[in-house]
Amino acid sequence: MRIKFFLLILLQILILAGMIGYRHYWVETGEKIMLRVSPVDPRDLFRGDYVHLAYEISSLDLDRLSVKEVFRPREKVYVILEKEPDDTWKAAGIAKSLPSGKKFIQGMVEFEKKDSSRWEITLKDDLGNLHPLSPRWWSEMHPGGRVTFCLDRRGRVTSFAKEEPSRKDPCRGGPSLTGVIADIKATPFRLLQVEYGIESFFVQEGKGRDIESGRAGQDLRAEAVLRKDGKAMLKSLWVDGKAFH
C-alpha cells in the first residue's frame, strides 16, 4: 500500500515535471518568430488575468492569398509565412499538408466565412485631405458623418468611433485621424479564421488592463517558438520593444 501510494504521487510529480520539461525543451530548440498582434482583455477563472491576442495571421483573406480550397471547422492547416522588412512574419499562403522548404505555422480552422466584407473608407480631414483607410470591421455609419479613427504606428486602423462631444480622446493619446466620411466601399471576400493556440498571454492580476489601456498606438508583437511541425508556443509579448514574459 505504502509503495503504491508513493508511486502514484511520484507519477503526479512526473506528470508536472514532464509538462515543464517538454515545454522548456520546445522553447530551447524551437525556431523563434515575431508576429503582429492587437489585444483585448478578458479574464480566465483558473489562471487569473490574461491578454487575449488576435494576430494579423488569425484572420486570413482567402481571395488575396489566392486560395480556392474550402475549409472545415477544426481542420488542421499550415499557414505559410513570409518575412516583412520589420522582422515580423505575415501570411503568404495556406496548405492542408505539411509544406516543405517554407516557413510555416500550424493552426486550426475556427470557421470560414464566405460573405465577409473588406472595408475601404475614404476620410476627408478638416484640411480637405483625403485618407484611404481599411478598418477590419465597420458599423452603421454613413457618408457625411464625422468619425475619429485610431491608428497604430504603421498608420493602420485599430478602432474608430463616431465623434461625440461627450467622448473626448477615444484613442487614449494615440495617433488618430478625425474627419468626415467621404466614401464607403465594401468588397466581399472569403475570410478564414484560424487559431494557433497562442492567443492567451497571462499577466499578473490587474496588469492586463494596464497593457490594454496603454496600447494606443503602441507597437505590439508576440514572440512565438515553432516546433518542427509548425506548432507554436508563446514565449513573450513585446510592447514598444519591452518584453513581458
Added chain:
Amino acid sequence: MGKKIDRGFARKLREEIEIWEQEGMVSPILKDQILAYYKMKARLGGPAGTGKLITALSILGSVLAGVGVILFVAANWSAIPVEGKLAVIFVPMAASYALGYLLRYERGDFPRVGAGFILLGALIFGAGIFLVAQIYHLSVHFANGPLVWGLGVLPLAYLLRFKTLLTLSLIVFLIWLGMETHSWLPPEAFEPSGPVPGESKFISLYFMAGLALWGLGLMHRGYEGFRKISDPYIVLGILCTFGTGFLFTFDLYGGHFGAPVLWPFYLALSVLFLLSLFGLALSSEKPSGWVWEVVFLLVLLGLALYLTFLFSSLPGKGHRDFVLSANLIFALAVLIVLFLGYLREFPVYVNVALLFFVLDVFVRYFDFFWELFPRSLFFIIGGLILLTGGVLLERKRRKILGSFRKPEDED
C-alpha cells in the same frame, strides 16, 4: 452529540455481555454484533455525528487551502521567479500527501484529517497543472488541463477508495467534457435560436454523461471491492441526469439539444454506459430491481439520442405536446427513482427524487398560475403550498430514511 467510547466502558461491556450471553439474554450472534459495533465506534474516534463533522471540516479545510493555492497561481505574481512558483506547488503537494499518509495510515490517529491532507495534495496537483499552463501561456481553452488532473487523481482514488478524490476526479472530467466539446462547436452554434440559448446544445451531452456515471455507479455497487466508491458515480450521475433532464421539461423545443458534430462524444458516453450495464449484469451482487432500472436507463438513453439526432426544432406552438410529454416522463422518472430508493433503502435516490419533485412542482406552479392569479394570491397560495409541502415531504423523507439502516461511509 454522543460521548466518546472510553476503554473502561469497552472492558465493562465485554464482561457484562459474557454474562448476558450465559444467561440467554443475548444470542452469540447478537453479542458479536454489539461488540463489533462498539469496536468500530471506538476505532473511528467517536460516534457518527462527530465523525461526520470532522470529515466535513477536513474536506472544507482542504478545499479552502486548495482554493488558496489556485488563487495564488491565478494572481501570477511577476515578482516571484518561475522556480519560486514551482516550489510553491511541488513542496506543499509532496508535504500534504506525506502528512496525509502519515496521519491516516502510518500513525492512524487522525484518519479523517489525514484524508483531508491527501485531498489537499490532489487539489495542489491541479493547481500545478494550471501553473505550468500559465507559465507557458497555453491557450485559455486548455481542456487537457482538467483531463490530466482527473487522470492523475483517479488511480489514487481507487487505491485509497476515497470518495472525495473520486468526486474531484469526476467533477474535473465533467469540466473537461464541457471545455473540449465547446471547442468542437463553431461560434455560430452558440447563437440563440429564438428564445432558446445556444448552450441548449450541451443538454443531451451532459444528460448522457449523467447516464454513463449512473451506470458506472451501479456497476461499482455490484462488486464488493468497489462498492465503497460507488456513491460519487451515482450521486453525480443522478444529479447530472435529473439536472439536465429537468431542462427538457421547459419549452426549449424551438432549439436543439445537441450537435451532430459531437457524435464521437455521444458514442463514447453511450458505449461507456452500455459497458457499465454489461459489467453490472456480470456482477455477483446486483441491487434489487436492477433489471427495471437498466430498462429505465436504456429508455432514457434512447430518448436522449432521439432528441440529439432525429429531433429538429419545432416551429411556432408545436412544442406543447413535447413539453407535456417531457413533463410526464420526468414525473415518471422521479417516481421510479423514489420507488427504487425505497426498495433498496438507498437514501441518495430518495433525496434526489424528492429534491427534483419539489423543484418541478415549484417551477410548474410558476408556469401555470403566474398569469391566472392576481400576484398577491399567487404568492400567498404558493407560500402556503411550499410550507405545507415542505413539512409533509420532510416528515416523509425522514420516515423513509429512518427506516433504512445504512452503515456510515467516509472519505
